Amino acid sequence: MIIEFGHFALILALLVAAAQTIIPAWGAAKRDPRLMAFGEPAAVSQVVLILIAFLALMYAYVVSDFSVANVAANSHSSKPLIYRISGVWGNHEGSMLLWVLILAIFGAAVALFGNNLPAALRANVLSVQSSIALAFLLFILITSNPFERLDPAPLDGRGLNPILQDPALAFHPPFLYMGYVGFSLAFSFAVAALIEGRTDAAWARWVRPWTLLAWMCLTIGIAMGSWWAYYELGWGGWWFWDPVENASFMPWLAGTALLHSALVMEKREALKVWTILLAILTFSLSLMGTFLVRSGVLSSVHAFAVDPGRGVFVLSIMLLFTGGGLALFAYRARDLAQGGIFSPISREGALVLNNVLLTTGCVTVLVGTLYPLALESLTGAKISVGAPYFNMTFVPLMFPLLLAVPLGPLLAWKRADLAAAMQRLIAAGVLALLVMVIAFAVTERGPWLAPFGFAIGVWVMAGALSETAFRIKLGQAPLSESWRRLTNLPRASVGTTLAHFGVGLMVCGIVGTSAYKSEEILLMRPGETKAIAGYELVFRGAAPSKGPNYTEIVGVFDVTRNGNPVTRLEPAKRIYDAPPQPTSEAGIYASWGGDLYAVLGDQQGDGGFAVRLYFHPLVRFIWIGALIMFFGGAISLSDRRLRVGAPQKRSTRAPIGVPAE
Amino acid sequence: MLLWVCFAILTAAVVALLLRPLRRADTMPVEPAAADLAVYRDQLRELDAERERGLVIESELESARAEVARRLLKRAGDDKVVASSRDDTTSHPRAQRIYLAVVALLPVVAIGLYLVSGSPHLAGHPYAERQAAEEGASSVVALIAKVEERLREHPEDGRGWDVVAPIYLRLGRFADAAHAFAEANRLEGETVKRLLGFAEATLMAENGIVSEAVRRTALRVLELEPQRIEVGVWLALAKEQDGDLAAAAAGYRELLAKAPEKAQWRSAVAERLDLVTKKLNGENPGTAPKPAAPEAAAGNGGPDAAARDAAPDVAAMSPADRDAFIQSMVERLAARLKDNGKDAEGWIRLARAYKVLGRDQDAANALASARENLADDKAALDQIAKAEQSLDQIGKEQSPQ
Amino acid sequence: MTRKQRRGLLIGLGVGVLSIAAVLMMFAFRQSIVFFHTPSDVAEHKIAQGVRFRLGGLVKEGTVARGEGTRVSFSVTDTIGTVPVSYEGILPDLFREGQGVVAEGILGPDGNFVADTVLAKHDETYMPPEVAKALKEKGVELGKSAEHPGETQTQ
Structure with a gap:
């Protein structure tokens, strides 16, 4: 009964979304306050209804109700509870339901917290937001209804793809979707501004925190996905420039640009047109990400079973919103008022450079991802574009960006003194050069570019810190004064420093692991020893063992360094019970210097095992960097300044008893 | 009934929520100018706060202040006009009409859509509840345990096998059921009932693949009782799975011709025939390969039960699917034999499957453990020896069907 | 300004x-x-030696043989042409006979394809779209699940 209740709630949500799409926007056009006010209860009831549907599906998963087709196809009674829960979004139908749930949550946030927004803007935003929800609810109910039933119910489910049964991946989709969907709010605000032909002062102040939230979630979501791929797939790579990865990376790049341009728009009311265009493009890229992953048009190592029929539907949604948004932009962009003037050497100028480089980088990724598709439909030739392409195009574009990152926050708005800003970065520059020289001296192999890479990473990190040091007058004022200033620093600026520091750390990690990775693939018989990156690994043999829902062969490696025992690695080859599918579990020893990584391969005839050993220097920095970026965003988000004060209502009648809603 | 009450409550709650703006007569929307001014005031306040903290360079701060103040003044000047444009007298009745239309349409359309896509008659089937229900039959379980123990001591007790076989079948322990039926047939003599039971259990245990044993059993049934024409479904299914679609179609047609008008399995056969004909004509049968025939008669309604859902269309599977499918079968069998090794036929089947999959070593191992497990069972040992000889030939066959 | x-x-x-x-x-x-080719393209001598490309098709049944160390050889077929492949390394978890596969490498002078990458998939019912499409173009019967793999889940 609970399942049917959820199904009914989802249908109601569809209808409410339809009404919410039409009525508030109509009201805004007619300037009718009552019709505009419809958006508010509609958005709230929409989120409640979708939440009911989502919880009903989750209930079906938790109690393993195999009369629900979706549960039967993706769950199994023997699965641990946490994976029964994460199984809800571990499949197409459930993940789309999660998608609209998050969409509705963002819409409801506008309804609940947006009482200081101009009424017409809020009504239009709610209508646009709801139109997206409407499209996806239709998609769910027509092509991928999670509440389809089976009668009679099968005895047990088919199980979740075992490599998805993993803690990092359990929470990867919700974060990724929070990111994707969070940009929908920026899109809705952009379209609402275009409908009205003007941007309110509250526009950027509202868009920025929500974009920041979306960006944070996307950052951590992508990092989790990359971390998962690193330890679960057993190839030791952390990024493959694979279409599915690019699909999430493109909105991230555009979102990062949007975050920075919205800052200019808020502080200086400049770059309005560009920011609005960027908001439309960012969400379009999110939709494209969904399309690429859900349709399976691209060959990807991460692709899961997909259905082309659904792909066409998602493609139509994507074209509708992208095309609609861009058409409206082309039609209305002229009407937007011009903003403030700034000199090229200024904070604004630096942020423009940031935007140009990030969007161009995004374009190179886009072209590399879609080119195979375009070529095939035009000429029929099938090609694949691999990592070398992205290393040759995207990476060089990031060099000037990273060089400029520490400068930006040191430049003043409007007109800045570049020489003075450079002067403040002397210490950071010296440190970076020092690191480069040391890297050249210490490493005897690896590409000659790598030390430069380290230098850039250090430059970004030290640059971020010197900006704070300058602000708190470190070394120029007494320590107590500096401390007072540090505690008084606005949180947004602390957030910026942290996020930029995280970028630098990540660059160091990427350079370290890409340039100095050691890899060995060999056959090892029990008792044999192999040395890698200063460690000696002794293969002790492999023995079968049994887990809750799998059987496995566990290989045992004793690791020593200079004769001292370090750790024991136990990589395994698992075969899950349902569905019966083999997976590799890597044995990883993590240290600050890098990860020792072992994968057990197939058994060869004579008792030996194929074994893959890696040493990934500094690889942890990549994810730690992402985590620091996430926390930087979180601290910035907690800044009081990102909240908009309530306007004084101009009461034409007695405002008694009117709650501020 | 409760379900519909819940639907009504939910709908009513949503409608009540949606109507709220209508009841608040004095909705005062925020005008753009007021909102803008609030933002500018906020910005000025922030700048002051930063100055107090001494974090900003004075000159920068001044220019920022001046700019915000300029915007504030400009905005404060050009507003007022927009505000009065809203017209409350026309708004109210129009809004009322639209709200009422929404409220009236919402329940009707929602119920309509739900009736199209929902399944209100289906109750939930939580796994735990089902298990509890099964445990409710614990007396049966205990009984089985007793019979099983007796049979372990006296494996030649045909009556025991005969009693336990249909129970296994009903509990879904198909492999056990097949074994029990086979033993009963061997010890108590073949009857149509036991043969049908054996065939059905085997079919279920092998996920709908009509194995040679099933085919032979079906032929035997026809020999004993020629009017049992429904077993012909299995024969036709076997042909279909061998890829001989024409013969299968002929078989189905013949069955339809002979079948009594009221036979419940008629529709299943008709659907099957339809599918095979389509495939013969080179059409892709699409999503229809699983004929959803009405609930089959319990007990010995064998053939149509088999045609209904025990027939994943192995011939139409992709190699990948087929492989996975066979793999899963084999693994299940292997696991079962580990628990209960006294099953000569099971071991032989396992060995055969390994052979087909090209895992010769595993096949040999299976036979070895079979001998170990059944060392005291002369008949079984003979059976194993015979099977071993035939396995060499099986190895040459390409696929298990 | x-x-x-x-x-x-x-x-x-x-x-x-x-x-x-x-x-x-x-x-x-x-x-x-990197271009994508099928074994029958190779058989028709469309590809120059020493050019990197991706070879996609099905792993021919009974051709997987392990050699010295971690060397593995197998044949990739689209039922019309067959190309022997040799690979040094660990095969992906879901590599199996009869399954779709994509290998990247260079065609040697002896007609042997030397792969340095063999692509894995996460999902058993997934077939790389190029392989599915290429095989279909060659008229190879794949069965429904290869083209619409998602549907097999509800079967």
């Missing part, structure tokens, strides 16, 4: 960076594109 000049500068910056990117992209495409 006037508004017009400023805009000119911005556009100039944008166009400049974009054209640098375009040059980089053209250069990179020339170097790093």
